[in-house]
Amino acid sequence: MSKPVITAFDWVPWFAKGLVRDLRVRWALEEVGQAYDVRYLPQGSQKAPSHRALQPFGQVPTYEQDGLTLFESGAIVQHIAETYGGLLPRDAGGRARAIEWMFAALNTVEPPITDYAIATLFEGEEPWSRPRLPAVIARISERLDELSRRLGENEWLDGSFSAGDLLMIAVLRQLKGTSLEGAHDNLAAYVARGEARPAFQRALASQMAGFTAPPPPEYAFLDQPPTRQGESR
Structure with a gap:
């Protein structure tokens, strides 16, 4: 190729x-x-x-x-x-779970984070942005709480590092410099592990x-x- x-x-x-x-x-x-x-x-x-x-x-x-x-x-x-x-496990079950986490990153965790960027950066001066910001932050916080509980003390989301981790870490990095960064020690460490990878x-x-x-x-x-x-x- x-x-x-x-x-x-x-x-x-x-x-x-x-x-x-x-x-x-x-x-x-x-x-x-x-x-x-x-x-x-x-x-x-x-x-x-x-x-x-x-x-x-x-x-x-x-x-x-x-x-x-x-x-x-x-x-x-x-x-x-x-x-x-x-980037994907060899066994069918592990592969399916890694893809599941890819979709979770993009479809469940990222949308409220995108809403935050819209409300604070792209439409930050619009009159409707500030009133909706608390609700946006609440949705992100709920997702981070859920992800933190699921990750626990594990190094990666499901066994070895996979494409699911790659996309999840990429999504979480969008919170850098915001009040939501570092809300969970295990998620902060998770992102840091991803960023420490030579490929990243x-x-x-x-x-x-x-x-x-x-x-x-x-x-x-x-x-x-x-x-x-x-x-x-």
Whole structure:
């Protein structure tokens, strides 16, 4: 097989660096030892017809290899895990449970965390954001409580490190710098274990090195974090 090609941004706002979803794909590829190339997109070009032909929603990442084109980071990670060894258990039951945790990360844990980002960053100045924030935080806290209880003192969610852990840790990392980070010692340690993996370190360094473009003029104010971040990040 040829090397896969993924897409990523050449610039993002300060609060997105290290969190853009191509990191999940890079991490999976690093875990399985598969080299890859990156095609960088300037901000705005993800909405162009040429990119929408690959990703109908105008987002990143995409994944191309030997005539196969995929979008959605979770689907790409699952494809990598099923194509190369190391991210899914060999036995059918273990494989099914790892995939179960992949879906749990993206469908159960991530949605309220995304709501938090919308309420504090993307729509933080809108009049409806602050009133809804307590309910959003309550939903995240409930999910973190449930996940913490399930993880307990285990190193990973179900036996060895899997694609389920990769996606769950990627989702939990979105809470960095918020009042919700570190609410559970075992989850903080879980995220730290994931971030300490050499494959994650390589993936993160690769993503950060790709942010080489200056910000578009209209987004220049988002190139650096504000001096006082308040409730948001």
